Amino acid sequence: MLRTIVAVATVGLAPKLLVAQAASDTLAHIAFTNATVIDGTGAAPVAKQTIIVNRGVIEEMFETGSRKLAVDVREIDVAGKFVIPGLIDSHVHVATDPAGGDANAPAMLRLALLGGLTSVRDMAGDAIVLRDLAMQSKRADSDSPRLFYASLMAGPSFFTDPRTKASAHGGTPGDIPWMKAITPSTDMKLAVRAAKSTGATAIKIYADLPADLVQKITTEAHRQGMKVWSHSTVFPATALDEVEAGVDVISHAIYLYWAAIPNPPMHYADRVPPRSAYDSVPPDGAAMQDLFAKMKAQNTVFDATLSILPRFEAATGASFGLVDPKRAAQWAYDVTRAAKIAGVTICAGTDGRLVGVRDSMPALHGEMELLVTRAGFTPLEAITAATLNSAMALGSASTLGSIAPGKMADLVVLDADPSADIRNTRRVAFVVRGGVIHRRGR
Ligand SMILES: [Zn+2]
Incomplete structure (x- = not known):
């Protein structure tokens, strides 16, 4: 059962159309690049991170540009945005x-x-x-x-x-x-x-x-x-x-x-x-x-x-x-x-x-x-x-609750920094659940 086409506007870049929200899409490799990551452990925000998501799970995280992305990876540039755990x-x-x-x-x-x-x-x-x-x-x-x-x-x-x-x-x-x-x-x-x-x-x-x-x-x-x-x-x-x-x-x-x-x-x-x-x-x-x-x-x-x-x-x-x-x-x-x-x-x-x-x-x-x-x-x-x-x-802290390799790719991408003002957690750009992107319709 195919779901709807979801448009993800990445601020500062030309809006990209993200198609294929089918279940099979969760098998895809996605790289969220240039993210400022707040990982949920209480650690300070870390800028310029790439989060690799594979089959719905966070596979790796590293500084954007420090490694080449695999050819089959779909890159989603989230420069200027803040990523927190779901x-x-x-x-x-x-x-x-x-x-x-x-x-x-x-x-x-x-x-x-x-x-x-x-x-x-x-x-x-x-x-x-x-x-x-x-x-x-x-x-x-x-x-x-x-x-x-x-x-x-x-x-x-x-x-x-x-x-x-x-x-x-x-x-x-x-x-x-x-x-x-x-x-x-x-x-x-x-x-x-x-x-x-x-x-x-x-x-x-x-x-x-x-x-x-x-x-x-x-x-x-x-x-x-x-x-x-x-x-x-x-x-x-x-x-x-x-x-x-x-x-x-x-x-x-x-x-x-x-x-x-x-x-x-x-x-x-x-x-x-x-x-x-x-x-x-x-x-x-x-x-x-x-x-x-x-x-x-x-x-x-x-x-x-x-x-x-x-x-x-x-x-x-x-x-x-x-x-x-x-x-x-x-x-x-x-x-x-x-x-x-x-x-x-x-x-x-x-x-x-x-x-x-x-x-x-x-x-x-x-x-x-x-x-x-x-x-x-x-x-x-x-x-x-x-x-x-x-x-x-x-009782699910081994799979949920923070941004780390091995955890489910449950992420919230925010337009503003929640560590500066907690009210910014409401500034949701889009949500990732198990590697699938969800976005409020316009
Ligand atoms: Zn109650």
Whole structure:
């Protein structure tokens, strides 16, 4: 199935027409020349680089002009442009809408890819839809980011949530392979095997589970080769319990607070802290430092999801069940800053609309901006969060997340320098996914 002809205007040169976006084209040799490369590791930009892409993989990188290109190589001169790794949103939900809004998912994913996202981590939803989308996203010529998703586990009391009913496809929420209620008598081997059979990369641990069950789930999931992605407090288990259990990623800065509190609530429904809460736990105090040290020791990745906070800040008076949502938001920014300073690996996830309503651009650009403006990241650190660290969250850092020989050729070519101003990650000239070029139509 042939895809459309894509025009790539290379600034400063005559526009070139890049034809042949067929799947077979991914077998082609491409040389992006004169690129300024920001490789995703946090290293400073390197000018005048040639990136050789072969069969969808980065084959080599060297200074432009230092070697002759092979005759069959198609050269794409990107002089004046900045090349970063494909961006990875580590917290999306593309199939959780009980009202059926997920029918838009393919279109949204396409916009996400065109805006720079080459992978996403879906934090659980309707696994039948997710599996379909994920399979489609494995095609070499797919116009979706690569989609990785989780199968959900929670305490039985969680499964009264209306979202779970829609995702159950007539089954009983809590008693289907991708949404399993866990109790002390659950056969964990079978539960994890069923979750794995859905095609999920990971178990998502969500709500209403004690520390010992979090431990049991994590041990068995790892034994069967699955990752474990958790909410940062699941009640009564806190971030501290989860990190000690060995989960791979914890999500949401705003709930780290509970790790400092003895006897946290038993149920996720009671997650809203008391009025004095955020003043009693300094975001860079001893309790949080202890948590950060354990996260570093266990290589736990922290998915801060700052993008949910501006809504808290915009609230007037008590809102979201919080007495002072502004205060809570500030605490979450500050704890993310403290975690960064402590050396915790922080990825970039948004947990909201995948792409903006007005600009059709991925929300992840806003997350990177918040990391810089509110949590003290340098632009290069924010780019690492949204590339290499998000790839770590996926468990795919050996193939994704940075620009290096042997990695997938997932690249975003930018018209302006994102290390000078993080907002320049929005200046997308074109996107390369597995060696295939994708560009927004005019
Ligand atoms: Zn979420």
